[in-house]
Amino acid sequence: xxxxxxxxxxxxxxxxxxxxxxxxxxxxxxxxxxxxxxxxxxxxxxxxxxxxxxxxxxxxxxxxxxxxxxxxxxxxxxxxxxxxxxxxxxxxxxxxxxxxxxxxxxxxxxxxxxxxxxxxxxxxxxxxxxxxxxxxxxxxxxxxxxxxxxxxxxxxxxxxxxxxxxxxxxxxxxxxxxxxxxxxxxxxxxxxxxxxxxxxxxxxxxxxxxxxxxxxxxxxxxxxxxxxxxxxxxxxx
Amino acid sequence: xxxxxxxxxxxxxxxxxxxxxxxxxxxxxxxxxxxxxxxxxxxxxxxxxxxxxxxxxxxxxxxxxxxxxxxxxxxxxxxxxxxxxxxxxxxxxxxxxxxxxxxxxxxxxxxxxxxxxxxxxxxxxxxxxxxxxxxxxxxxxxxxxxxxxxxxxxxxxxxxxxxxxxxxxxxxxxxxxxxxxxxxxxxxxxxxxxxxxxxxxxxxxxxxxxxxxxxxxxxxxxxxxxxxxxxxxxxxxxxxxxxxxxxxxxxxx
Numbered sequence: 001x002x003x004x005x006x007x008x009x010x011x012x013x014x015x016x017x018x019x020x021x022x023x024x025x026x027x028x029x030x031x032x033x034x035x036x037x038x039x040x041x042x043x044x045x046x047x048x049x050x051x052x053x054x055x056x057x058x059x060x061x062x063x064x065x066x067x068x069x070x071x072x073x074x075x076x077x078x079x080x081x082x083x084x085x086x087x088x089x090x091x092x093x094x095x096x097x098x099x100x101x102x103x104x105x106x107x108x109x110x111x112x113x114x115x116x117x118x119x120x121x122x123x124x125x126x127x128x129x130x131x132x133x134x135x136x137x138x139x140x141x142x143x144x145x146x147x148x149x150x151x152x153x154x155x156x157x158x159x160x161x162x163x164x165x166x167x168x169x170x171x172x173x174x175x176x177x178x179x180x181x182x183x184x185x186x187x188x189x190x191x192x193x194x195x196x197x198x199x200x201x202x203x204x205x206x207x208x209x210x211x212x213x214x215x216x217x218x219x220x221x222x223x224x225x226x227x228x229x230x231x232x233x234x235x236x237x
Numbered sequence: 238x239x240x241x242x243x244x245x246x247x248x249x250x251x252x253x254x255x256x257x258x259x260x261x262x263x264x265x266x267x268x269x270x271x272x273x274x275x276x277x278x279x280x281x282x283x284x285x286x287x288x289x290x291x292x293x294x295x296x297x298x299x300x301x302x303x304x305x306x307x308x309x310x311x312x313x314x315x316x317x318x319x320x321x322x323x324x325x326x327x328x329x330x331x332x333x334x335x336x337x338x339x340x341x342x343x344x345x346x347x348x349x350x351x352x353x354x355x356x357x358x359x360x361x362x363x364x365x366x367x368x369x370x371x372x373x374x375x376x377x378x379x380x381x382x383x384x385x386x387x388x389x390x391x392x393x394x395x396x397x398x399x400x401x402x403x404x405x406x407x408x409x410x411x412x413x414x415x416x417x418x419x420x421x422x423x424x425x426x427x428x429x430x431x432x433x434x435x436x437x438x439x440x441x442x443x444x445x446x447x448x449x450x451x452x453x454x455x456x457x458x459x460x461x462x463x464x465x466x467x468x469x470x471x472x473x474x475x476x477x478x479x480x481x482x483x484x485x486x487x488x489x490x
């Protein structure tokens with residue numbers, strides 16, 4: 001298999017990495033409070049909110065993309081807001097893709113964090129409180145370090161999932177070189193234009209990347225669980 | 238008398254039943270609506286059933302090459318059927334142009350597009366409230382390539398190019414304009430008109446002399462070689478009923 005990556009192909013790779021990085025950072029900021037709330041609340045709203053967050057897992061990307069396209073348009077709610085704020089409309093722009101990716105990858109950031117916060121239990125925060133740590137202090141110096149594997153997993157999954165995003169980008173991107181043309185849509189373009197050898201090159205890169213990320217996750221998981229096991233054993237001994 | 242009628246009726250029924258078949262057709266997405274009507278008329282007139290799959294021509298090409306069981310291809314261009322023909326994936330001598338697409342510059346907003354397309358010569362698009370102009374990806378869709386022809390012929394590249402956004406298909410390009418995410422766009426006349434009337438917004442029907450003709454070819458694929466229904470459908474597409482439906486939706490013949 002020849003690696004026929006053109007300058008345009010590399011451009012799409014750079015853009016994809018930028019999109020995934022920005023999305024991952026925003027997602028961690030957004031998902032942390034949501035996950036914290038989901039892990040601790042007893043509110044009747046817990047189930048509806050958890051379902052809402054998980055929706056992108058089961059909705060076809062075309063549905064998400066279509067709703068986003070309508071919502072971002074000049075008559076849609078988001079479009080009305082962005083125009084009012086003086087940003088114009090977001091479809092066909094990098095920030096439009098960021099918005100779409102945040103929605104699309106949300107469950108991949110929230111779920112690992114919820115798991116991590118739940119596994120931690122309420123003990124550590126209670127202990128911190130008896131030591132008179134403020135809530136924020138306790139959160140950053142106790143909860144965050146304890147939930148670190150959850151954060152790492154959320155970041156890796158969000159990043160990888162955004163890199164693999166296709167349907168949403170196709171619907172709201174507009175395929176503009178250097179602005180909204182990412183690896184997955186470029187591969188699609190190559191295939192549709194019957195440029196199979198170029199498609200192979202980029203698709204190969206994508207395959208290797210995805211495998212490496214999953215392999216990394218697998219190793220990381222194994223390491224962090226075996227670590228905590230030894231810790232427990234020591235404590236028990 | 239009654240008996241004779243009944244016999245005639247039975248023989249018709251029997252006759253139809255004897256030759257009624259099924260044909261699986263790959264149809265270019267831009268031809269969706271007219272083809273649904275043609276298939277309905279075809280079934281009424283011949284008893285044959287046409288199973289329609291709609292999609293992008295490039296995707297059909299890949300699928301046909303990899304053994305998809307389509308008997309007939311109605312492509313969005315003439316290149317793909319020609320290519321399949323050269324690769325001996327079609328039945329020789331069955332290719333013909335079933336419709337010629339027509340290009341239109343369209344906006345959802347009334348009065349934005351004039352009937353000469355002068356709006357494309359605007360010095361400042363922003364001042365007229367135009368931020369995005371949608372076309373189909375010229376690499377993938379013949380309508381996109383035709384739109385580029387028009388832009389170049391008018392000599393308005395410098396102003397227009399920075400405003401372009403690309404849809405991967407005509408369906409998507411239409412969606413961009415109809416949701417007003419793009420204020421202007423080059424779409425298929427068939428998407429925005431019925432009986433020669435533009436259904437909403439404003440449009441310029443681009444003169445056919447300004448772009449490479451959008452010939453859409455049909456061809457019998459190897460899978461349909463011995464399928465009577467497939468042969469009948471190709472014949473039906475060239476008949477008056479089909480032609481009337483095709484022109485109704487803004488295609489030339």
